[in-house]
């Protein structure tokens with residue numbers, strides 16, 4: 492695991508934009524396509540906005556990037572809580588992507604059907620390969636969840652399925668989410684976390700005893716890939732570094 496600490500959320504987004512674009516260019520020297528899992532939540536908004544501007548909008552061969560989502564709230568695409576909507580507004584509508592390479596988690600069908608369909612899409616992409624995504628971007632909630640793997644829910648014990656739907660009582664909505672097993676087959680996972688509200692949880696996730704029921708972010712341990720945490724000083728506040 493590699494920890495990158497930035498002064499504040501603005502610097503963090505700048506560092507991550509530079510880091511990610513270098514990584515994409517490096518990988519694309521060796522292969523034709525790049526598979527990129529986007530995350531929802533607030534933290535990545537600034538990063539997406541930066542990636543849509545110079546120099547990154549020109550530097551990155553967007554048409555060679557295939558986009559996926561880590562999780563989705565089962566609300567219509569037009570709803571502001573929809574993770575795909577946010578990514579389109581901040582990034583995908585502004586750069587030269589190939590619409591055929593964008594794989595949203597559908598919310599116009601039942602959450603179960605959407606999860607099954609997404610699992611099929613992933614199987615078609617990665618079926619026999621040992622490594623899945625080139626890059627998975629993740630966030631962590633103050634409670635230690637990542638993706639839609641929330642503390643105490645059965646989904647944290649999923650060993651087999653790559654995509655599942657679940658009911659989230661606290662938010663009164665269904666979610667569709669990738670599971671830890673598929674994310675752990677990625678070549679690279681990048682977590683973003685900012686703010687002092689995440690400091691104690693971050694310490695528990697990184698330095699604490701393994702307890703996935705309580706801190707599902709601990710489930711993310713790429714088998715053969717890299718794991719990076721990009722955090723700001725406030726989120727890093729409780730770490731001993």
Ligand SMILES: O=C(O)[C@H](O)[C@@H](O)[C@H](O)[C@H](O)COP(=O)(O)O
Nearest residue numbers: 531532533534630631632637638
């Ligand atoms: O749809 C979502 O809610 C997410 O994908 C979720 O896992 C998110 O990454 C964390 O909740 C962190 O969210 P913030 O960046 O808003 O703190």
